[in-house]
Amino acid sequence: MTKVVTDVVCPFCGTLCDDLAITVSDDGKQIIDCQNACAIGAEKFLHTSAGHGRITRPRKRQPDGSYKEITYDEAIEYTAQMLAKAKKTLWYGWASTSCEAMAVGHKVAEKAGTMVDNCATVCHGSSLLAIQDVGVPSCTLGEVKNRADRVVFWGCNPAHAHPRHMSRYSIFPRGFFTTKGHKGRKIIVVDCRYTDTAKCADEFIQIDQSYDYEVLDAFRTVARGHDIPDVVGGVPKEKIIKAVETLKEGRFGVIFFGMGLTHTLGRNHNIDIAINLTRDLNDFTKFSIVAMRGHWNVTGSGQVLSWQYGFPYCVDLTRRTHARYQPGDTSSVDLLRRKEVDACICIASDIGAHFPIEATRHMAQIPSVCIDPHINLTTEISDVHIPVALVGVEVAGCAYRMDNVPMACRKVVDPPEGMLTDEELLEKVYVRLCEIMGDS
């Protein structure tokens, strides 16, 4: 008989839906069905067992470019030796593993004196910079569901990137004070293209690409009762005035923002002014702002790094005695572009697919290890690929939702036999590294 595991947390995006029901085979080894998940979440669960590109033992690249299977011990030896020999190692990733594994990994990083950076560096890094500058009046997604009657999506497209965000929290659900659900909410979408999210909006404001700062500034100016030019960033004045009036009339509003702000010209300044708009709107009603975090546990990586070292990403541990933080200097893309690192470990992420080629190219030249359950594009340019159990599917662990709420992810099936978890693997690397380096 199959059994159903309920209340499973989905390890794909920052929404961390916690209502999945997964049907597993009676031996507890195979996932047969997945309910309540979005298309991406379902694909993640259903591809675990029959997975495309899943291997069960580490592989080492041979001089001709082919890969040969090696034991976990050999892979751990290679990693520890590489860490001990390198002058400056970049350790990037972390966003798709558990907070427990991160804590162990950081212990290794501290011992070896590496750079530690997570996916925020190519995602919401700009948001973190802005939050450090001006603070962030935020709320949880539960508050959004139960209270929000004005919802703004600025430069984000949850219909594609966080598929169940709209139905669980932001547009459709009925909450304690939002008993009318969608009908009781006014949805405003600001984007440079008419996205699938915009199709659910009451008001769509199409702006010229990369004019977010100007339009946000116009929103602030109108909110403070001043005049603006007839057209700002391709948006007519009347439209901006009407939108600001709508926002002011609400009882509880929230701004969700995404890569449309963090990746365009202005970067952290775009977020800065979006946060300041939120602050201005709080003179009229209650307003919050929430970043649409991408990877399911990228927020967790920021949390763990922050409570260990005081900085959420781009942490330089090479001094060993204290942590440094200087995005632009200690950030992964810049380190690789400037060829400043002489070894690289990519864990639970994919440099090959998601970094600009100039950065990837340097990563491909230096000694490198990729720790990831699947074959991805980084494994194909790394010296050693160490497969691990899939966190959130085969291993339980803590993850943080996009609103900084910690959630306990569940184990659904057993990992393939003999497969190490991130935590076990990193602990073994630590033990070996201590043997090589002594107490220095």
Next chain:
Amino acid sequence: MVKTSTSNLYELTHPDSNPVTGVSWTEHQMTKKITLNLITCRTIQQGVGMEAGKTSQKYFDAASIIHMHEDDMKKLGIMANSNVRVTSKDGTIVVKAVRTREDLVPGLAHLPMGPWANAIVSAYTYSTGEPCFKGFPVDIEPAETEKVMEAVELVQTLCYGPDRKPPARQ
């Protein structure tokens, strides 16, 4: 000058060469180029493909495409689902041009995130750590006869050169 035989659909619709320049439609098309503003973002298809596996067909189909406005396709003289070469100051890549379902304005193009997009994204971060993934100019040319590279082939070729041979280790 009247063409007698052709396999090119555009030549069928434009059989005559330009009476002023004497350049045939095929030649004209070969040299045709438009400049668009490019953004790279996630699409749900790209997300599903990624979870199916970075080497899967789903991922290839979802990420090795460029979404363009119909007017821009007309300007370029191509039909939907034909290959184009996209060139930025940082690289060049062949992808398939498709009609977008999330409306774009003319002049704006969209490439889903992935190795194809990152082959032309600049790694310069303006000291923020964040590369410019959205909003950079690209030249687009028809490239019907050129092949779209697979993900692994693409990354290895761009990193190691056409023979895809990794650097020797001591």
